[in-house]
Amino acid sequence: MSARDLVAALPPLRETAVFLDFDGTLVDLAETPDGIAVPEDLPDLLDRLTEVTGGALALVSGRSVGALEEFLPGFEGVIIGGHGAEQRIDGLLETHPLAGSEALGQLTRAVEALARQHPGTIAERKPTGVVLHYRRVPDLEARLVSRMSDLAATHPxxxxxxxxxALELRPDDIGKDIAVGLLRSRQPFDCRKAILFGDDATDEVAMRxxxxxxxLACKVGTGETGAPLRAEDPTELRAALWMWTSGEGSEAWPSKD
Known part of the structure; x- marks a missing residue:
């Protein structure tokens, strides 16, 4: 659907709790984790969304909180990092107990060794996990899935x-669905219609x-999804979000005023 059609299907922004993935949703994917380009208008867009929602806006990403802070240094709102293993709320950071553990360090070193054995892959360290990227060598997928599964099986x-x-090893007691559920129970996210915008399989569980x-839920990009709404790509989504902040659309949802 077009940006305008998407906004027409959304409730009034001032009555909505907004959850936004980052990579592939707000910004285009890149070959490497550090290769993304943050659109010039994104900081202003996030500020405007925060203002209109009264602070009921959160970034919910697989990236670490620290990485998102580097890409968006002026954003002071809620950030859920590591798929829920990190939470920055009211400026305070809470991190999963596995962060900094020797067990996680051993696992990270094992994935880095695996990356060295397979040129074209990239091992990305996170405070609460480790990711193996294989975008440059997609033909290695089956082999890498097998190796990463073996590593997961040896680490309770x-x-x-x-x-x-990408293949990520992370704590088994976290998830975007859990993080979103916890936020939905606290102000200013409670008592609002909520929507998650995401692009990846890791977003689908929270959408469900x-x-x-x-x-509500909105899929960004192609591929199967359980979300009833879709934006073609991050550019179209940002255009829709700007329209939403200006009060355009929302015809399908009468205001509570």
Whole structure:
């Protein structure tokens, strides 16, 4: 659907809790984690969304909180990093107990060794996990999935998650659905219609959670999804979000005023 059609299907922004993935949703994907380009208008867009929602805006990403802070140094709102393993709320950072543990260090070193054995792959360290990117060598997928599954099996409390050309080992008691559910229970996110915008398989579980609770979800990009709404790409989504902040659309949802 077009940006205008998408906005027409959304409730009034001032009555909505907004959850936004980052890579592939707000910014285009790149060959390497550090290769993304942050659009010039994105900081202003996030500030405007925060203002209109009264602070009921959160970034919910697989990246670490620290990485998002580097890409968006002026953003002071809620950030959920590491798929929920990190939470920055009201400026305070809470991190999963596995962060900095020797077990996670051993796992990270093992994935880095695996990357050295397979040129074209990239091992990305995170405070609460480790990711193996294989976008440059997609033909290695089956082999890498097998190796990463073996590593997960030897580390209690760790599980393997698949994303777009990436394999992540992370704590097994976290998830975007859990993080979104916790935020939905606290101000200013509570008592609002909620929506998650995301592009990847890791977002689908949180989308299902919201849909099961009568909320909304929007898929960004191609591919199968359970979300009833879709934006073609991050550019179209940002255009829709700008329209939404100006009060355009929302015809399908009468205001509570």
């Amino acid at each position: 409390g760790i599980e393997l998650h698949r994303a777009k050309m 959670y919201l849909l099961d609770h009568g909320d």
